Structures are given as structure tokens and as C-alpha cells.
Amino acid sequence: MAIELSDELIELEERAWQEQQHGALTVKTANAVQDAITAHAEATGQNRYEVEKELKRVVRHPKPDE
Template structure:
């Protein structure tokens, strides 16, 4: 079963990735991403770590 990524998760991770690349990741941004991942994983009954990995791959390596 494929992991479903919401638009909200993707937007949050894109914002975090942009901040990481700029060397300016804030605690608030990182915390928002982690909270959204945890909430989504619990609601969908998915493994939190697999969800996070799929999200990062989707945002950071879209061609993979």
C-alpha cells in the first residue's frame, strides 16, 4: 500500500527544506513538520518513520 501524502504535509516539508538549504531552519518550522507527520501517521494508521521518509523523498528527490 502506497503512503498518501497530504498537500499540507508537502507544503510544510517544502518550507522546512527551503530553510535547511538556506541554513535557517527554525525550531518552529521543524516542530510543525514533526507534529503534522505524527498526526497524519496516527490518523492514517501508518508507520510514522516510513511516512517521514516518503515525505522527505518526495520533496527532496522528486525525480526518484
């Protein structure tokens, strides 16, 4: 089963990743991402760990066609 991600979830992770790369990740941003991952996983019936893993892969290591 393919993991489904929302645009909002991807945007939150992109913001967190940018902050992290600049050494400026805030607790507020990190919590927002974690809360959104949990809510998305629950709403879609997906495994929370798998959602987070795929989200990080898509944002940090995208395939050329993504």
C-alpha cells in the first residue's frame, strides 16, 4: 500500500527541514509537524511511523520524478 501524503503535510515538513538546515528549528515547528503526522495517519488509517518515514524521504531525498 502506497503511503498518501497531503500537500499541507509536505509543506510543514519542508519548513521544518529548512529551519533544521539553518540551525533554527523551533519547538513550535517540530511539534506542528509531529501533530500533523499523527492526525494524518489517524485520519487515513495509515501507520504513523510509515507516514513520517515517507514524508521525510519525499522532502529530503525526492526521486527525480517527484
